[in-house]
Amino acid sequence: MEIASVPFGLRPLVERHGPPVEVEEARRRWSELVTAAEAGAVTLVTRDRYQWAALVPMSEVAEISPDVPSWPVSDARGKLGRLVGEIHSLDVRVQVLTRRGRPVAALVDAGTLLDRPEPADRLPAEALLRDGHRIELVFEPGRPGRVGHDGHVVEEPEDWFYAANAYDNRDTVVAVGVGDTLGEALLRLAPPPAVEADDHPPF
Structure with missing residues (x-):
């Protein structure tokens, strides 16, 4: 094809x-x-x-x-x-x-x-837990969009999603996964992009 x-x-x-x-x-x-x-x-x-x-x-x-x-x-x-x-x-x-x-x-x-990390780049949830890390599960409900009186979009809608965040014993984020189901979020756990030391966790 x-x-x-x-x-x-x-x-x-x-x-x-x-x-x-x-x-x-x-x-x-x-x-x-x-x-x-x-x-x-x-x-x-x-x-x-x-x-x-x-x-x-x-x-x-x-x-x-x-x-x-x-x-x-x-x-x-x-x-x-x-x-x-x-x-x-x-x-x-x-x-x-x-x-x-x-x-x-x-x-x-x-x-x-689509957008799922390569298997070699993922950090399995079971292995993270065995190594003493903590995994926090989050549901983000999203929000509907909003249209103004003139019919123009004032706020774009945001889809809901699940997030899984793994932390080490210093509460540093070591892995992040996001998906439309809880299982998908856990399957996508991978090291987050490099962030500045004083930045907050992604979720």
């Missing part, structure tokens, strides 16, 4: 993970792609050029609940087009793939990978 035909917002994913694989090709290479995902690779999958999902390792799944659909790898291959369509329409954000009942990979909304 030519980069010009990729939706503008998803181009960073193609630059990062390579060109997408059409559903029919993904079916032909299914065993190879799932095995690669188990090993940590991300493969972008498209249906009809405009429906997108990503085949990812389980480490890239922010949240798992009993309600998340799961499919044996062999079954998912046959219904891959439908699964990608459901993810694209956001009816289901995650589809877990299992082998002998064990989760091995997942199909997720490709957009959730």
Whole structure:
């Protein structure tokens, strides 16, 4: 697929993970792609050029609940087009793939990978806690926009989000993660940008 035909917002994913694989090709290479995902690779999958999902390792799944659909790898291959369509329409954000009942990979909304730090740049929450750090979880409710009497926007709306902030024993911020779910915020924990010593934590 030519980069010009990729939706503008998803181009960073193609630059990062390579060109997408059409559903029919993904079916032909299914065993190879799932095995690669188990090993940590991300493969972008498209249906009809405009429906997108990503085949990812389980480490890239922010949240798992009993309600998340799961499919044996062999079954998912046959219904891959439908699964990608459901993810694209956001009816289901995650589809877990299992082998002998064990989760091995997942199909997720490709957009959730945008702006997510590289795995090597993240600081896992479990490791931070084991090392004696404290993690504070914050919900920012956002706010609606405001329009003046003349119809012009006075205040832009702000979306709500979750934030996770990790502190060391001197209350210095050592990692920050932000996402639209709590699990996503924790998955995105990474060292904050360099700040001046007297600056306040980001959240």
